[in-house]
Amino acid sequence: MRIGRLSLVLLLGVPVAYLIAFFLVPFGSVIVSSLTTKDGASTLANFGRVVTDTYYWETLIFSFKLALWTTLVVLAIGYPLAYTMTFNVKSRAWRRIIFIIVVTPLFTSSIVRAFGWLVLLGRLGFVNETLIWLNLVEKPVQLLYNEFGIVIGLTYIMVPFMVLTVASVLQNLEAALLDAARDLGATPLVAFLKVTLPLSLPGVVAGSLIVFTLSVSAYVTPSILSGGKRTVMSMLIYQQYNTVFDFHFGGALAVVLLISTLILIAVYLTIIERYGRTA
């Protein structure tokens, strides 16, 4: 297809201009402020403060731990759901209904959803009441204001991203490949492990990257469900910008979070690639 020069400029120019105005410029200004003092002199002191204070290290590690747990739980829930949707639900209508149910959470505000979890997981919330009524516990269990509560809240938000990416890969899996595996003597489990799983790996990788990066930078859910008792990096950054008004140190925290996330992703992709080559 031949595209005229004008439409080419429009097609490319609009998104490029958008990216420059709303991503590169603010991003640049964050980097610049992280490398300067209030007087505008260049400095590495902001980064020095992040690196030398163990509090920031602990918060960073806690944020990654949360994101990692969330990713694993989302994978454990999302993959089977995507698999069932693709292979076990035969009727198109049912598949569409399940699809809508999966996507619905994305339509509601994350603040509303987080408060919903407060109601469900509180000391006198639905979950604890049920557990007591079933005689499974004697007194309410601490479900909120800790890692557990935050992971639950994040998982609920992130599952659609995993289901959608994994399902789209599974849908493109040629059914004859599974027939071929069974034909060559594989049990259903072996056919899954040797054919379906490795071929759906790209979906798992994409899904877990989306979930991990969204979780590590999530602000609303952790801040509501932690009840102020636990702190993640995004909350620290928010404090610096909105409460302390130290744009320079806040910028440094943001840059550290970004770089360490990129490093983790690079490590993850390297491992996956190596696994992919041996499989």
Next chain:
Amino acid sequence: MSQDLIEIRGLVKRYGAVTALAGVMLNIRRGEFLSLLGPSGCGKTTLLRSIAGFIDPTEGEILIDGKPVIGVPPNERPVNTVFQNYALFPHMTVADNIAFGPRRKKVPESEIKTLVAEALEMVGMAGYIERRPKELSGGQQQRVALARAIVNRPQVLLLDEPLGALDLKLRKRMQVELKRLHEKLGLTFVYVTHDQEEALVMSDRIAVMSEGNIVQLGSGEEIYHAPNSRYVADFIGEANLIDCVVGTDGRVRITDDGPALPYEGGRAAGERTTLMVRPEDMILGGGGVSIEGTLRDKVFAGMSWRLYVALANGQEITVQPGSIAAAERLKVGESLRVGWPAERARVLAR
């Protein structure tokens, strides 16, 4: 030991109101090359997939080597399949694809190496062991798919239109290679195709299918020269299906008052029936049985001329005589006699 490796008894498969198989009876002999031939939707692939174990028939029985296999999952059946679009595992090398079957049977790795090499050697792909399927052409992928199936030495090799995606030249070469492979391995091949020429070239026997049933089963020659119905005659090769009338003497004729031809109509006087003659069996000028006609058109078809001849009943038939010289002299519009050796024509009741 019974001569029949596979016995199929009264196999029925229904999908809701649609009947894919309507009570198929078929015995497949040990070591034969059997083709299931028919147009799309005739049930041939459903039958093949029922033998492989991918489809649970609604009714009926399948016995492989005397053992009933309905309910036995595909991985436990002594059959292997070559799929229509190869279905090679894209994330594995050629070697791993072929080793997939033996590995499931826990064959030691050292032995697998030899097996893989042998199988690739047999399909002429020895140098491609470390390639990925996407680095191979369609024909090469087909050979690997074949190697992946035969490495398991199944009792039955099922082939589901394996050459359908290849171009004509390659298809013809693969037909010959498949035939040789069948002779070398001595396995039973069940081959699904809609291509009658392919079936004729390769098969020991052909089962012609229509609407979920086998309408004729026999060797290529039998089915070609002695089709049992208009459907089979029309589907296999080219056939002139001449509408005839049965006269009071029981003989068929082309028009009510036309001369009787030496064939028994097999039904009451005045009823209609069909006489089949192959275009290449026809001779110009008569000899044996002959009829009158008018030359409507003639075209040069390389090895011979094709003549389109209008008969007394208005029907047009195709005549492809062996003699080029005689056909060349004919002019369009000319009256002529065309004949055939008496035993080459058949009355088709159905």
